[in-house]
Amino acid sequence: xxxxxxxxxxxxxxxxxxxxxxxxxxxxxxxxxxxxxxxxxxxxxxxxxxxxxxxxxxxxxxxxxxxxxxxxxxxxxxxxxxxxxxxxxxxxxxxxxxxxxxxxxxxxxxxxxxxxxxxxxxxxxxxxxxxxxxxxxxxxxxxxxxxxxxxxxxxxxxxxxxxxxxxxxxxxxxxxxxxxxxxxxxxxxxxxxxxxxxxxxxxxxxxxxxxxxxxxxxxxxxxxxxxxxxxxxxxxxxxxxxxxxxxxxxxxxxxxxxxxxxxxxxxxxxxxxxxxxxxxxxxxxxxxxxxxxxxxxxxxxxxxxxxxxxxxxxxxxxxxxxxxxxxxxxxxxxxxxxxxxxxxxxxxxxxxxxxxxxxxxxxxxxxxxxxxxxxxxxxxxxxxxxxxxxxxxxxxxxxxxxxxxxxxxxxxxxxxxxxxxxxxxxxxxxxxxxxxxxx
Ligand SMILES: Cc1cc2nc3c(=O)[nH]c(=O)nc-3n(C[C@H](O)[C@H](O)[C@H](O)COP(=O)(O)OP(=O)(O)OC[C@H]3O[C@@H](n4cnc5c(N)ncnc54)[C@H](O)[C@@H]3O)c2cc1C
Numbered sequence: 001x002x003x004x005x006x007x008x009x010x011x012x013x014x015x016x017x018x019x020x021x022x023x024x025x026x027x028x029x030x031x032x033x034x035x036x037x038x039x040x041x042x043x044x045x046x047x048x049x050x051x052x053x054x055x056x057x058x059x060x061x062x063x064x065x066x067x068x069x070x071x072x073x074x075x076x077x078x079x080x081x082x083x084x085x086x087x088x089x090x091x092x093x094x095x096x097x098x099x100x101x102x103x104x105x106x107x108x109x110x111x112x113x114x115x116x117x118x119x120x121x122x123x124x125x126x127x128x129x130x131x132x133x134x135x136x137x138x139x140x141x142x143x144x145x146x147x148x149x150x151x152x153x154x155x156x157x158x159x160x161x162x163x164x165x166x167x168x169x170x171x172x173x174x175x176x177x178x179x180x181x182x183x184x185x186x187x188x189x190x191x192x193x194x195x196x197x198x199x200x201x202x203x204x205x206x207x208x209x210x211x212x213x214x215x216x217x218x219x220x221x222x223x224x225x226x227x228x229x230x231x232x233x234x235x236x237x238x239x240x241x242x243x244x245x246x247x248x249x250x251x252x253x254x255x256x257x258x259x260x261x262x263x264x265x266x267x268x269x270x271x272x273x274x275x276x277x278x279x280x281x282x283x284x285x286x287x288x289x290x291x292x293x294x295x296x297x298x299x300x301x302x303x304x305x306x307x308x309x310x311x312x313x314x315x316x317x318x319x320x321x322x323x324x325x326x327x328x329x330x331x332x333x334x335x336x337x338x339x340x341x342x343x344x345x346x347x348x349x350x351x352x353x354x355x356x357x358x359x360x361x362x363x364x365x366x367x368x369x370x371x372x373x374x375x376x377x378x379x380x381x382x383x384x385x386x387x388x389x390x391x392x393x394x395x396x397x398x399x400x401x402x403x404x405x406x407x408x409x410x411x412x413x414x415x416x417x418x419x420x421x422x423x424x425x426x427x428x429x430x431x432x433x434x435x436x437x438x439x
Contacts, residue, residue, distance in 0.1 A: 002026040003311045006143035008121045008134050008156045010039060012104060013276035013294030013301075014149020016055040019108040020302035023056070028113050029143075031136055033120040039105075040097035043180055043218070043253045047100075049093045051292035054299050060103045065093040069211070072193035073365050075355035076200040076348035078242060081193060082355065084366045100291070121150055123159035124273070130314075131160070131272035145305065145313040146273050152260050154279040164270040165428055167435070170281075173344055174262035176207070176288060177223050179232050181254040182216040184247035191245055200348040202238050207287075210243045217246045222288075224344065227256075259288035263337035263411070263438055264330040266431035269318035274301055282329070285337040293329055300324040319422035331415040335381070335408040337438060342404035350397050357391040359384070359401075381405035381412075411437045 002025040007014040010032035022028040032039070046068045049059060068091060070084040086092075105115070116138075125133035125140050133142035134156060148156040152175065158168045195211045204223070211218040221227075221235055240246050260281040268280045276282070276297050283290035304321040305313070326334075346354075354360045385405040392398045414434045419426045 003145070003313075004143040005029075005145045005147065005305075006031065006134055006141060007147045007149055009033070009148070009150030009154065009279070010101075010105075010115065011149030011151055011277040011279065011294065012100070012291050013282070013298045014147055015104045015108050015113070016057070016295050016298035017147055017149075017276060017301045018113045019104075019111040020056055020298060021305060022108070022112040024302070024306050026305070029141075030108075030113060030115045030149075031119045031121055031134065031141065032115060032117050033137075034117065036115075036117040039101045041180075041253065041255060041257070043097060043182060044094050045097050045100060045291060046092045046094050047289065047291040047295075048090075051295035055295040056299070057104070057107050057295075060095065060099065064099045064103070065095040067091040068094045069195045071195045071197050071209075071365070073360075074193075074196060074198045074201075075352045076198075076203065077352045078198070078201075079352065080355040081196075082360060082362045082365045083193065085362060086366055122155055124156045126161060129163070129271055131156075131270060144272070144311060147301070148273065148275040148279045149277050151278040152258055152281075154275070156273075157275055157279050160270065160273070164273075165267045165431055166270065166275070167265055167267075167281075170260060170262065173224055173341075174260060174281075175258045176261050177226060178257050178259060178288075179221045179227070179255070180219065180257070181250045182213075182218055182252040183236075184249040184251055185212075185215065185217055185245055186240075186247040187244050189244060191243075196243070199343075200346075200351050202235065203348045204235075205344065208235075208239070210239060210246055212245050216251055217243070219246060259283055259290070261285045261288050261337075261340055263334045263434075264326070266434050267427060268322045268325065269315050271314045274318050274321055276301060282325075282333075284333060285340045286343070293333075296328060297325050300328065314422075315424070315427075316422040319419075319427075323418065323420065326415060326418060331412070334415050334434075335411045338404060338407040338411050341407070341438065342400060345400055346397075350394075350400075353392075353394065353397060359388055359391065381408040407437060 005021055005026045005028045007018045007030040010030050018028045018030055070086055072081045072083040074081050120137040122135040124131045125135055131146045133140055148154050150156055160166050191212045198208045201208050206223040209220045260278055260283050262281050265280045268275050277294040278290055282293040282297055301321045308317040385402055388401040414437050419430055
């Protein structure tokens, strides 16, 4: 009988890791609070399909997805739009969230994973310095390793002892609150850009999109503070002035949800514990995409577990998962969390300036697509500073850009200094330095 692995929550990375581990002979059970067949949201998601192959999954059937349109980013004044030009072979796919889940779950079941639905995880069971199981609504469950795939507010992560050095809470500027809904199409008039992403529209700090589909208009409103339906209705009305296709009738969705947009977690593992997906803040900090990253992380985690010949599953052996993850994704994502802090410090006028002076370009926005899917996350802070110095006559803005470039450089240096091997003391000092870069 293989060692017993518990996956807390049916997150995307968790179920993908579960499948790979079950296939390799481990006894894997996923505990999910929702009812079977009710997972996900009533809308579509976008992700890079190459991540499926990395996680050992096939492409979904052709009638279940389509390729995503290039996005056009607009400045707050909407005076300028920057359209991505993602090459054909790097296009992401758009799929219904429930179909993504169905695809992942069917694959996991074929690999022998067991899933217990309607079972709420309440927290970890900790014995001494080790996670030995989870507390659930159905009683305690014990295992040799707990994979935490419960998402942003994971009760496992949040209830770990302080001595584990694992970030529990997320600050307000480290998560974005999203309202998303599909509205009816109010007019068949052609649109200038099919997938419009608007930064700080209406002078409000946040990201918004209006995507024109054949049978609906997809509205997303993202804010770094709480907001309610009154704000949604008022803002949607404001958007209708420049997006007449956006109707007034909500056809699908219409929920508020939260996405982490911060640096990857400083310590992702402990004895008997590994976090994945939103539990470990694996999303791209500037845009919140996390599906492809979670899938790629699942491969690193599964490989690490399989290579742990003595099934120790200690922080020591699981540390290879952390270093492997940072190598393929975290080292590129962490500086983007610094860029997000710059974005939050800017005024709408300063963002307009970025567009007008071509500090932001179509190429940069196209690299943005790469962040979500392809793992080759590269932004050169020195390049950014040099360009800003050439065009920027506003000293206050230039100072902000230079500070951001310096911060990005520091973050990259901190990532490079991550201990290669687990050593509790060294990891503790390193994680303090790393997290301090974002203060
Ligand atoms: C509105 C929105 C749009 C997004 N769009 C995209 C996109 O287009 N592309 C993209 O790549 N990413 C997108 N993301 C991000 C993406 O959803 C996540 O980054 C990705 O799914 C990884 O998160 P996760 O699966 O780890 O966590 P989650 O999606 O949060 O899943 C956690 C799972 O654990 C379960 N769970 C939670 N708590 C408990 C508990 N106590 N007990 C038992 N089970 C529990 C939940 O029910 C859920 O099934 C979007 C997110 C949101 C909110």
